[in-house]
Amino acid sequence: MRVLAITNEFPLPRDRGGPMRILGLVRALSEHHSVHLLALGRSSTTEELRSELERTLGGPVEVFDRAPAGPPGAGRSGRWLRAVAEGVPPWVGAQHSAALERRALELAGRVDVVALLDDYAGVYAAPLAATAPVIADKHNVMGWSAAEGTAPDAAGARLRRELGVGLTRRFERRYLRRCAAVAVTSESESERLARLYGRPADAVVPSAVDLPPGALFLPEATAVGWLGSHEYAPNVEGLRRFAPAWEALGRDGERLLVAGGGAPPALRALARQPGIELVGYVGELEAFLGDLRAAVVPLWHGAGVKLKTLTFMAAGIPVAGTPVAFEGIAAEDGRHCLVAEEPEGLAAALRGLLADPELAGRIGGEARALVAERYTWPKVCPPLLASVERAASRRAR
Numbered sequence: 001m002r003v004l005a006i007t008n009e010f011p012l013p014r015d016r017g018g019p020m021r022i023l024g025l026v027r028a029l030s031e032h033h034s035v036h037l038l039a040l041g042r043s044s045t046t047e048e049l050r051s052e053l054e055r056t057l058g059g060p061v062e063v064f065d066r067a068p069a070g071p072p073g074a075g076r077s078g079r080w081l082r083a084v085a086e087g088v089p090p091w092v093g094a095q096h097s098a099a100l101e102r103r104a105l106e107l108a109g110r111v112d113v114v115a116l117l118d119d120y121a122g123v124y125a126a127p128l129a130a131t132a133p134v135i136a137d138k139h140n141v142m143g144w145s146a147a148e149g150t151a152p153d154a155a156g157a158r159l160r161r162e163l164g165v166g167l168t169r170r171f172e173r174r175y176l177r178r179c180a181a182v183a184v185t186s187e188s189e190s191e192r193l194a195r196l197y198g199r200p201a202d203a204v205v206p207s208a209v210d211l212p213p214g215a216l217f218l219p220e221a222t223a224v225g226w227l228g229s230h231e232y233a234p235n236v237e238g239l240r241r242f243a244p245a246w247e248a249l250g251r252d253g254e255r256l257l258v259a260g261g262g263a264p265p266a267l268r269a270l271a272r273q274p275g276i277e278l279v280g281y282v283g284e285l286e287a288f289l290g291d292l293r294a295a296v297v298p299l300w301h302g303a304g305v306k307l308k309t310l311t312f313m314a315a316g317i318p319v320a321g322t323p324v325a326f327e328g329i330a331a332e333d334g335r336h337c338l339v340a341e342e343p344e345g346l347a348a349a350l351r352g353l354l355a356d357p358e359l360a361g362r363i364g365g366e367a368r369a370l371v372a373e374r375y376t377w378p379k380v381c382p383p384l385l386a387s388v389e390r391a392a393s394r395r396a397r
Helices: 017-032 047-057 076-086 098-108 119-129 155-177 187-197 233-251 265-272 285-289 307-314 343-355 357-374 382-396
Strands: 002-007 034-040 061-064 113-116 134-137 181-184 223-227 256-259 276-280 292-297 319-321
Touching: 002 017, 002 098, 002 119, 017 034, 017 047, 017 113, 017 307, 017 382, 034 047, 034 098, 047 061, 061 098, 076 155, 098 119, 113 119, 113 382, 119 134, 119 155, 134 382, 155 187, 181 187, 181 382, 223 285, 223 307, 233 256, 233 265, 233 276, 233 343, 265 276, 285 307, 292 307, 292 343, 292 357, 307 319, 307 357, 319 343, 343 357
Parallel strands: 002 034, 002 113, 034 061, 113 134, 134 181, 223 256, 223 292, 256 276, 292 319
Antiparallel strands: none
C-alpha cells in the first residue's frame, strides 16, 4: 500500500517529544507499506539528516522551507485579523507551506492514504481529503490543552488566550471532519475529543520508545534528572513549581540535573538555587541517564503520554512524578513509579529513592519491564496500521 505522510516537524534529530513520536510512527508505517514523506524543515535539518531518514524509511523524503513570518508590516494585530478571517490559529497558519501543499496535491492521486503526523499538518486536510482518505495522528487535543494552565494576569494576554482557544477549536473541529480516522495518545485524550467535538478517537496509539539493550540504572549513581524541551510552557511551569520543594534536598548536597534546550530566563534563575544544574541539550542521552539514581517529572498541565517519562522508565531509572506525568501509562504507584500530587510529595519520594538503592533498583526494574511489555513502537502501532488499512480498503471499494 502507498502512504503519503506529512509533518510540519522534521523528525530528526530526536531532540524532543514531537519528533520522537513522528519518527516512531512513520518508521512503523514504512515497515509495512511504501511511504513518501513530506516534511517542513527545522533550523537543525541538513541534507545528511534527510538522507539518513530516507535510508531508514526506504522511500522518498522531501523537505520544504518554512514560510516567512508574514508580509512586510504585518504586525501582531494583522496576524490575528488574518487568523480570525481564515479560522486558523496564527501559530498554525504561520507554518502553512504553499509549496508542500502543492506537492501533496500532486502526489495524493497516486497513493492509497494520506497520514498527517502532527496537528499543524491539519491545515492540509481539506484539500487532500477530496482526493485520498486522510488519517490524522494527534499528539494532543489542542482545543483542550489550549485552555489548560494558569490564565494570564494582563487583560490583553487574557483576550488573546480566549481568542486563541476559540480559533484552535474552530480549526480542530473543521479539519477533523475531513479525516477518515483519528488516532490519539490515550483513552483520556479520546474522551476529551468526544466531549469537545462529538467523536471519540478511532485508535489509541500511545507514544513509545526504543528500549535500550540494557538498563542504564547504576546503584552508585547519585543525581536526580529531568529531561524535556523548555520551549513548552507546562515543562517550565512544572519545574518552577517544584523548585521550592527541592531546596532542602539541594542544601543536603543532592543534585538535580535539568536537561533540555531553550531555557528561558525564569528557568535559568533556578540555577542559583542549591543543587540545581542546568545542563542544556543532551546529545549523549545514555551518558546522562547513567548518572541518575532517580528522575522527576513535575507536570501539572499537559496531555497524552509523556515521552520523557517513558525514556526514564525504559532505562530502568525510577521516576517520581505527578498523575499528569503518567497519563496513558499503565504504571502502578509503588511498583513501577512513585506518584505525588504536590511538590512536597515529589521531594519526599525522591529522598526515599536516593536513600534506598534497593528500592530505586526494584522500581526502575519494574518500570523497564512495563515499557518492554507495552510501550515500544512495535507494541503500540498496530491500531494505527489497522486504521490506515481500513481507510485504504474503503477507498478501494
